[in-house]
Amino acid sequence: MNHQYDVVIVGSGMVGASLSLLLQHAMDQGLNVALIDEHEIKQHGAQQPSFDDRSTALSLGTKRILSELNIWQSIASQACAIEHIQVSQQGQFGRVRLHAKDEGVEALGYVVPNRVIGQVLSQSLLQQSRLTRFTPAKVVSYEMAADSAVVHIEHAGQNLTINTALLVLADGANSMGCQQLGITQKRHDYQQKAVICNLSLDGNHEQWAYERFTLGGPLALLPVQGNRYALVWCMEKSEADALMGVSESAFNARLQDVIGFDKGRIIKSGERALYPLLLSQAQEQVRSHVVVLGNAAHGLHPVAGQGFNLALRDTKVLVKSIEQTLTQLGQDQLGRIQHLLAYQQAQQQDQTLTIGMSHYLPTSFTQSGTLWSILRGVGLSAMDMIPVAKTVFARQAMGLVGAAQPWQP
Known part of the structure; x- marks a missing residue:
């Protein structure tokens, strides 16, 4: 037909x-x-x-x-x-901060x-x-x-x-x-994978999104409803595979070392997923x-x-x-x-x-x-x-x- x-x-x-x-x-x-x-x-x-x-x-x-x-x-x-965005590199000087108010818009995204x-x-x-x-x-x-x-x-x-x-x-x-x-x-294969999950921290995200670059790969924290973050953490494939197998407490501790404590302490991380980049x-x-x-x-x-x-x-x-x-x-x-x-x-x-x-x-x-x-x-x-x-x-x-x-x- x-x-x-x-x-x-x-x-x-x-x-x-x-x-x-x-x-x-x-x-x-x-x-x-x-x-x-x-x-x-x-x-x-x-x-x-x-x-x-x-x-x-x-x-x-x-x-x-x-x-x-x-x-x-x-x-x-x-x-x-997203009312604010901060882009920085781990352990080094230099950062960019964007604010919706400065751009005359209701939100950056x-x-x-x-x-x-x-x-x-x-x-x-x-x-x-x-x-x-x-x-x-x-x-x-x-x-x-x-x-x-x-x-x-x-x-x-x-x-x-x-x-x-x-x-x-x-x-x-x-x-x-x-x-x-x-x-x-x-x-182009970046030879990396992204570990993705939701996070709860004991601090209020106040509509901030963070993009932190590390030598191992970039990490993003995106604010979501319920005062949680969506995590996108990029790293070498073998490291990502290994991280998928660790306990929640070990995962949280590793992540806390990377993001620091200025955003609060991680109290819970959700189910992790893995995606090739x-x-x-x-x-x-x-x-x-x-x-x-x-x-x-x-x-x-x-x-x-x-x-x-x-x-x-x-x-x-x-x-x-x-x-x-x-x-x-x-x-x-x-x-x-x-x-x-x-x-x-x-x-x-x-x-x-x-x-x-x-x-x-x-x-x-x-x-x-x-x-x-x-x-x-x-x-x-x-x-x-x-x-x-x-x-x-x-x-x-x-x-x-x-x-x-x-x-x-």
Whole structure:
């Protein structure tokens, strides 16, 4: 059985779901959109695997996009505002402190559990009456036709062929779509893993987020609801594996040595999880009738918490491109390579800056030696004392950059 759609999105994780919602206005104007995922979209209960117990740091720019989608109000009650950020290096001088008040904004960002984001996105997807959902469905294969992309799927006991003017691959870092279409991904293995868990300290976090660089790898403490922190602790693979096996008291003692006592004493740490750290970049983000989005396009080191935020800005700009193509050029131009290249060009600077910051910060801070330490300390101190430099850094961290703008702060 054959089906024809204007846009087909593969993947209903945070990026694919957001794209579906951002296309609502275009769907109201007649755009025909389908969403494919191997997991069933549920209003309650078990969610898509990307909606796990981790927390995500949402930039202010991301919060504003979610507000535009009318879903932020459903997230806000379980979001913890980041009002202050401190970036420092362990045992050395130099630090940068950012304050929402100094930047004239209500918060620098927000920390939200993935499961909360997942539940709200899933509920919103189920309310989209114009969206066709093939879930759960198994993608069997992809192919390119002369003027479309083709997806073969198994759904509800049937073999279906779906033709589309624009195929969006938002199916994760190990994208099967990229593999089958020959879109290669360049990968850099940091030879590290991140230990992730929630922490309770006996002090009040007062909406502070901390990024501490150590020679072993960066460590982040993000404030979450209930006066807790979400910990992301990066270190060599063997060290991380060993740390997963120690008792809670031994883990807490080791961590306390790294973070010090100025934030309080650790009284409890939750269940630990382990994630390998890679930088992955699709060597083609666009080709005729195909766009690669989200982690399939670029999977970032978690040091600056920019992965989903950058992906959502990409998504916003892609939707602008689709709407502009439909309005100014007509539906038959959808998916043409010249328009997709224009979308990619519009996001190139944002991607280059964000990926560069997420890559070079952790690698430069693991360089040992007195000279490196002095240079890092001088750099941090200079940024902290120069308002213009600090504001540029803050706006990048807040996601108030790129073609997804303009927004008022």
